């Protein structure tokens with residue numbers, strides 16, 4: 001386990017902590033941008049009400065619901081779909097960065113991260129529901145966005161996406177997941193990361 005991370009049991013044992021659960025939903029795809037650049041995977045993030053990019057999910061109260069039930073509830077509000085989440089989808093738990101607005105109050109925030117692979121058609125259905133029936137659409141969630149995994153001739157794509165502002169540790173959750181789930185070649189990711197800092 002990487003430093004700063006907590007096991008699920010350690011995280012739940014923190015009685016004074018607040019908890020938030022977020023998920024990266026993704027699928028494979030054979031579609032191509034401009035008919036020639038492979039898109040490879042559809043990865044969903046969201047533009048939040050605060051102008052920051054993040055993953056769908058939110059605050060959960062483990063004394064009233066399981067982490068997964070809370071995440072499922074948040075997803076129904078933010079995405080407008082019933083998407084039961086399970087313990088197997090859990091990837092890691094860690095303390096939110098000290099600079100996070102939610103960690104400036106007395107109780108520390110622990111963020112739990114999940115990843116779920118879906119079929120392409122299911123992901124498209126989530127996008128349709130998030131833009132139409134979701135309760136939070138236009139309020140807490142300004143819109144869903146896909147992560148561009150490619151680099152265009154002009155150098156745009158993933159590097160430009162990574163240069164935006166992200167909530168909490170959403171950027172590192174994304175970068176770590178791209179590697180961990182083999183969604184991009186490590187050299188390609190490294191190039192985009194270097195380019196995003198310029």
Ligand code: APR
Pocket residue numbers: 020022054055056057058059074096097100101102103109111140167168169170171173
């Ligand atoms: N990594 C780390 N922390 C995160 C991440 C992330 N990927 N995403 C969100 N957070 C932190 C943020 O600080 C955020 O305020 O977790 C907190 C809760 O997540 P949200 O998704 O914002 O919670 P949600 O329950 O959907 O919305 C509640 O309404 O009252 C406002 O500001 C309040 O953000 C809160 C929102």
Ligand code: MG
Pocket residue numbers: 057058059074077078136140
């Ligand atoms: Mg919410």
Ligand code: MG
Pocket residue numbers: 056057058059074078140
């Ligand atoms: Mg939320």
